[in-house]
Amino acid sequence: MPRMVAEIKNFGVGIVATPDSKDIPTDASDYSLDVEPVASDGMVKGRKKDAYSVLGSGFSGTASNTSRVRHTIFYKRPTA
């Protein structure tokens, strides 16, 4: 028998867990984790990480999220 090729070119179906894995669409996934559902050209890539940068986005230059520098002097005379 000649060799044949089966291809999966479009990954746009996402996870289809039910019914059985043999019966789901070719482009479906039996399992995936952290895949970006909105990917150009039907590619599979990771979903964007969560951004903890909603705060302080305008900060730059000098030290951020610190107080002003304070200054004290410690001097202890020697004991007699």
Next chain:
Amino acid sequence: MAVFNKDNFILGGTYTGTQTFDYEFRLYPAPFGTPGGKSTFKYRIANINKVVALKFTYNSTSVTVRRFQDEGYIDHPDGLPLFVGDSLYEIAGKEDVASSAFIGTIASITTGTEGVNVTEFTLASQPTWSFGSGTLDAQVEYRAELSSSEDLEDYTTSGTAFTNSKLYGLNFYYTGTLNATNPVNPSGGAQYYEIIHFTGYADNGFKVDKMAKVFKDGKCNVIGWNESDNRFRERKNIYADGLVNSNVAELSNILEEFKVSDKPDFVARGDDLYIGTGKNSFPLFLGHPNITQFGKKISDETIFTTGPTLVNTSIMPSLEQFVLPYSAGTTMYNASIANSSWSLGSSTQEVVGYQNENGYLLKGTKSFGVSKSVYCGGVIQAIRLDYVETDKVWVLVNKVTSYRVLLIDIPTMTIDANRIYKLTGTSLPSASSNEVKLTDILVAHDGQTNNINIYLQASDANIDTKPIQECIFGTEESIRQSYIWRTDNVYTAPSSTPAVGYTDLACTDITPRTEGSYERTTTPNINPELDPYWYGFTSVEEQSNLGGAEYVEQGHFSSPNKPLIGNDFRIKQALPKRGLFIYGHLYNASHSPSVALVIPYVENTVSTGDRHWAISEEYGDAIVSEGSYETNYGETINTSIKSTKAKIGPIVKLNLSYPDAVNHSPTGNVNVILGSHIQVFPKTKDFVYHTENGYTGVKRIPFNAESIELNYNIEFNPDIGDDTTSEIFYGDGANMSDFQSITTVINNGLIPNGIFMTESSKLHYWDILQNSAVDKLDASGGNIIDSHLLSNDISKSFFLNLNDHSLPNKTFSPSTNGDVDNPESTTIGNAILASQDIFTNTTASPDTIGFASVVYPSDSFKLYYLYDASNTVISSNQAFTLFDTKASIKIDISNSDITTVFDNPMLLPDKNANSNSDSDYYAKYYRLSLMYDGYQESVLDKSVYVSSTNPFKYGQKIVVSALPDSLNHRISHINVYRGKAYDGDSSKADSEYVLIKSIPFNGDGWADSSDGYLKYTLYDNVGDNFGSYEALTGISPQMSTNFLHYGISEECAGYLFVAQADNPEISNTDNYIFRSKAGKFNIFNWANEYCALPEKITALQSYNNFLYAFSPANVYTINPNNLSIVDNMQGQGVLSNEGVISTDYGMFFADKYGVYVHNGKSSQLISRVIEYTSNTDLANFVWSAIDWDSQHPKLAFDSQRKALLIFFEVSNNSYAWVYSVLQRRWDLWSFDNKVRAIIQGKFGEIIASDGSLFQVGTGTTRKAWEFQSKKITAGFDTYEKQFKEVHYEGTNSLDTTYKTSLADSSWNALSSNRLNSAHSKSKWLQIKVADTDGTKQLESLGVHFRPLRAKSTKV
């Protein structure tokens, strides 16, 4: 003169630490810096020294971080910020760990992240252990150590700035002169260094379990609630809009604490948030009322306060309980105290108390309002003034995890003598219980034995909203068996406060048993326990064609031979909210104090109807026997015999001091029907709960509520007796459901002078002073036998009545309705006594009692008092004095002083009315309301104001006074309403109240005055009428409550809809949805505007102009305008209010069985494809596998992807199912930390809290991912193929593995894209592609295969 210039210390970078650290850099100037005369520095984090709990193991350097919780140490669940190099030292007086104080230095972190959450570490070396084996939990001191020395000259430019992991992204360098002449010229061992301090602020900590956003001035602020500390937090401007120059992000603010009884629910309206906090706590308001108060623009500040619009016009808030401390602070017992010792008429008299459901103990005076407060660490349940140290108050606190008792020193409002106790005891109700809670505290001193015991009493958790008859203890529920406890002796105060913050205090349950007992007739051992028992009998009814008969048989008292015990015979009695008091033997008298408890209600068989006959109650199943027989005459006779069991009781055996024609005489031991009564625990410090070893027994003093038929007893006399005789039951079993509070008048007698008790609005007083030499005389002059009053003679008793045959008594009406100014009350307030014992006024002869004081909890603080109530010259109708608390708002009505204008609109409609005659005018009455936020109006105040001449021909002058600094910041107007009466002699209006003026507090028209108030004057002499209160507000002027406590809420059609709601006037409303007034989310006409559903509501959602109400299995569609149920869909629902969301793509909701989308007409299941799986990697995540009983789905919508996210947890990790609406595809996402709360962000993205705030899926980099293909069969599932190679298009070095039907136990690696030949002949092939760093992508997959010739052997 400093050597170093702090301006040359250049700090850079962005602090990324998750905790706020104070940094201390020590700069040592040359030549004293080392080595070699260079300036040097060392540094450390200065704010992490602390006491830590650690577990040391003998002969090991391994150490575990611990935490004290409830009854002992546990492994610390979160870890502590510890650093390598820091040291541990013993604490004096704590556990002995090592032979020297120094224990060791941390060498490495075993578990957790250094400086963040360390739970395990190792010591650099073992000390010489002081314990011989095993492990030791110990509290030790953790000290941050200085780093090793660095040369400052190595860090003098931005390019060479110093940094370290401990600095979390910060760096510094020093630009100035490094080697300077030492300015202090030290010699011989002097120390000199300069310290540069700065603080790194953790900018992303926001650990909340529910949150909401509110926009103010275009900036997005987030409000969240943390379940673990029950506090709200605010994070302003989370997008840093407009921030340019600030170096520090807006930090989280912890807001004032309010009680939260359920997970809060938020609804935003404009820049205000309306927050439901559950059925047992006030709703809250956080917002920016767009009003001005006397020139101050309130909208510029954030107001966080309770939601209800109350008519609070006092500078003191309405208090749940209060005490009036004795400024001398010395004992009230056996002391010579004059009435003048309390200065109730003085402006400086202090009042200490707390607001309902609040954690702050407040101290104030009537002239200055609240002057000081102390936070007690949880919700205050009760207070009690100490009667020996009379400037200290005991406070019972619910901390959710436990109950605490604190002693507060009133002058300083601080903890006194380390007295913070955590209550322990097996039968104590859980502090988090929604069924039962501790609600009263009493302290009793025994000076002879140096005993101080605290007593605690429990009541139903919802007693404020339930009738007393429903607050029953003694049912089959285990939590309702115990209701009174005694603590261990606390005479000696703790020498210090332990590191855990409290000292354990054990409680002993002293509750009398409630199972039901036996009548004992053996003299003298007559029922020594005095436990209640029952009388039972069988009622037989015979019927036949020939006639019938009814009779009673087998009547008997409960006895060991014929027991009447078990569930049908439980002694069910209701506990009041606060019923503890001291009955006798105070302080250092010859006996110890006897504590007593009021039982206001006992569930008994005596009906309130014809009590002489309806004294029994059926129980169990009736037995019916039917038959027929034929007589000799051929007649058929049908017979029916019905036997019904009945009981009478409960009964106690008492020897009563009982009035006969002249005096009282002992009844001997008689059966007394038990109704409301007092339980006295004789010598309570030694009282023994019923055990095999003994039982002290309680004395019971019945309230026989009938006032005229004291000696008229219930006779049970069956018509036909067989083995019983007639029985007489003493007392009428009456109950006193309106009992409110009780306290004692004390002096040095064996029994206190008297007791005060409030019942509804009334105040009763009984003189119970005993003089053992002379019997007490009742009001008829008859002798009451002295010994029957003694607390330790438990079988002797008497009826405590309000008639002439009981102890001398009086009943006062301190106020007719909670306000002396109100002549037309319809709602009688409940009077609450001061939570303190009352002293004896020794300056009178004979001694009288000091003062009685009561408050009527209303919107304002209104306290009334009376001195010398026991004095014979003080009659029951004596008026009480109003404790004239300075008002924040007050109103004065006087006769108009404009005599040129007649009040003609108020002339009576009589053609002969003479305008010059006062009596020809309507009488006028004024009431007021307060407007909140400019548009939400309170109920009409109960107080009614009139002018001195009423009616008055020139009308009235109305002066409103206000203290600007004391006004609630939400109040914008005061509205003055007028009612009128045709009859000038009327005491109340006979018309509706109409608005005559709405006076804004913006300052216009207000004038200064000499008494500190701003005043506004108006005249009512032209008949102004701007509409009735009801027409303007939609709420009856008779309503006294216009708010609801609620758990869930939703805005729809301009209304706020709430469910799981109630208020002090209603209960059992889980099936109801209430609607606010339009646009007024704090105002509810709850009596009229509601929708009743057939089941409890779990969620509300607005969609498509309808309100949707959900239960776990049903969806109801409700018309928001007419509150009708227009549709009901069965078979799907929502588990909690977080399980539904409305979008332009439909309303999505989820229940235990799947996810649905509703389009406004019908719903559709969309989660079928993720319901089950055969893939082991997915097995725990499909819908059917997730444990939805222990967690409920949380829904959110990602506007960028147009995707629904459903958050859930598996094995304590957070995941989300992601449904992309346009592609109709499902994906599974994971999260780094547990997601606690979610909201929609400003741009439609999802904002979540996992301890920090973050945007879901918006980062610039991507997560590692994994993809598993379907099982590829090439169209022939049943035939084998030979799979040869696998190729992919995409980023190089993607991790590609496979499974086939011959090798499916694990993923197999490809070899140059080829399958292992042993696996290749297979029916299917599955491919897994993974990217472990998130940088790669897969474009396509290709599989080379060759179909094998079909053979039956290959199938």
